Amino acid sequence: MNKVKIILFLLLFVVLAIGCSNNSENTETKSNRTESENSEEMNLTISAAASLTDALDEIKSIYEKENQVKLTFNFGGSGSLAQQIQQGAPADVFISANQDWMDTLEEEEKIIVDTRSDITGNNLVLITGKSSTLDYEKVEDMNDKDVEQIAIGNPESVPAGKYTEQSLKNMKIWDKLEDSIILAKDVRQVLTYVETGNVDIGFVYESDAETSDKINKLTTVDKDVHDPIIYPGAVIADTEHEQEAKDFLNYMETDQAQEILEKYGFQK
Numbered sequence: 001m002n003k004v005k006i007i008l009f010l011l012l013f014v015v016l017a018i019g020c021s022n023n024s025e026n027t028e029t030k031s032n033r034t035e036s037e038n039s040e041e042m043n044l045t046i047s048a049a050a051s052l053t054d055a056l057d058e059i060k061s062i063y064e065k066e067n068q069v070k071l072t073f074n075f076g077g078s079g080s081l082a083q084q085i086q087q088g089a090p091a092d093v094f095i096s097a098n099q100d101w102m103d104t105l106e107e108e109e110k111i112i113v114d115t116r117s118d119i120t121g122n123n124l125v126l127i128t129g130k131s132s133t134l135d136y137e138k139v140e141d142m143n144d145k146d147v148e149q150i151a152i153g154n155p156e157s158v159p160a161g162k163y164t165e166q167s168l169k170n171m172k173i174w175d176k177l178e179d180s181i182i183l184a185k186d187v188r189q190v191l192t193y194v195e196t197g198n199v200d201i202g203f204v205y206e207s208d209a210e211t212s213d214k215i216n217k218l219t220t221v222d223k224d225v226h227d228p229i230i231y232p233g234a235v236i237a238d239t240e241h242e243q244e245a246k247d248f249l250n251y252m253e254t255d256q257a258q259e260i261l262e263k264y265g266f267q268k
Helices: 002-041 050-066 078-086 099-107 159-170 174-180 187-195 242-252 255-263
Strands: 043-049 070-076 093-095 117-121 124-129 150-153 181-184 201-205 215-220 230-235
Touching: 043 050, 043 078, 043 242, 050 070, 050 187, 050 242, 050 255, 070 078, 078 093, 078 099, 093 242, 099 159, 099 230, 117 242, 117 255, 124 159, 124 187, 150 159, 150 187, 159 174, 159 187, 159 201, 174 181, 181 187, 187 201, 187 215, 230 242, 242 255
Parallel strands: 043 070, 043 093, 150 181, 150 201
Antiparallel strands: 093 230, 117 230, 124 201, 124 215
């Protein structure tokens, strides 16, 4: 009889031990899943104009240290980024290099309107390679006899290209230069074309010119011949991280973020 009790006791002990082990594993699994979900919730995808690359890379290192948020950037031409958002590409925040593409997303209810704000601004400049002998004091001095190729962003999708086209048309020199113009996918590609000598000159933002020691800045385009260069930002309507996205945009307007932007040639 004692042997039976001992056997039953041992069986009960084994059953309880297995149950506790399963509960522990389930608790640990749930805990790991919760941590993983929390980690995913704190990841923000920022679609931003290519000209912001260097400034935002510096801001990323500071912001991630001060906040429990991981920032992932998707840089490109503002038009291409807006079209990606229209097609449902994942993004939590959009920072455009002009108002038009943000207006388009607002009309299509792709952004949360009350989060929209103007983050910063920029200037348009004419640049050439470091070894070039070209020396224009004014954009109006450009001549198709002096240059074979001029790089600009594609006006259809790149705000810098649109500002350039607008400027050259208002200065009445677009028609004589049009055959020399090479279109680039974004303003950073224009910079690369000039740096490598693939084109004679190009139009980029002042912030892009500030990042390179391989170019000469010839002159700044008069602000009166193009629309104001403004960078609006907004939270994407279908974001799953609305508060974190709002917090990031609010940070972009702080003195700390604005000082970094100014360091890279931006100005509000």
